Amino acid sequence: MPNDPMRIQLIGDSTSVRGLSEVAVSQSIEVYPSEVPMTDQRFGLGEVAALIAIVHTAAQIADLLVKTYQTVRSMRKMTIKTPKASVTIEIDDSTSRESILKQLDSAGVR
Numbered sequence: 001m002p003n004d005p006m007r008i009q010l011i012g013d014s015t016s017v018r019g020l021s022e023v024a025v026s027q028s029i030e031v032y033p034s035e036v037p038m039t040d041q042r043f044g045l046g047e048v049a050a051l052i053a054i055v056h057t058a059a060q061i062a063d064l065l066v067k068t069y070q071t072v073r074s075m076r077k078m079t080i081k082t083p084k085a086s087v088t089i090e091i092d093d094s095t096s097r098e099s100i101l102k103q104l105d106s107a108g109v110r
Helices: 014-026 058-071 097-106
Strands: 006-013 030-034 048-055 077-081 086-090
Touching: 006 014, 014 030, 014 048, 014 058, 048 058, 058 077, 058 097, 086 097
Parallel strands: none
Antiparallel strands: 006 048, 006 077, 030 048, 077 086
């Protein structure tokens, strides 16, 4: 039985969020634009952006982040918010899918 879909909000710099949206669409993941709450504009960046994605598993989120980083090399961190949890993932060349999954799991995102 497949997992029920979950709505997640992804928040990061505008270039990374645009890249994330493109990768999500290429993987048939539904995405929608989202407003960035004032409390989430703490990235210290000129332009913060967000989107809503409909996913079924944490693995989809991890794959999405890894593929986006491979495409948008300037992406350094992304905040993932669910109704139950929030976690900011720091991303660089050493970040693996497994390490992202561990961070998501520790935040209760499954």
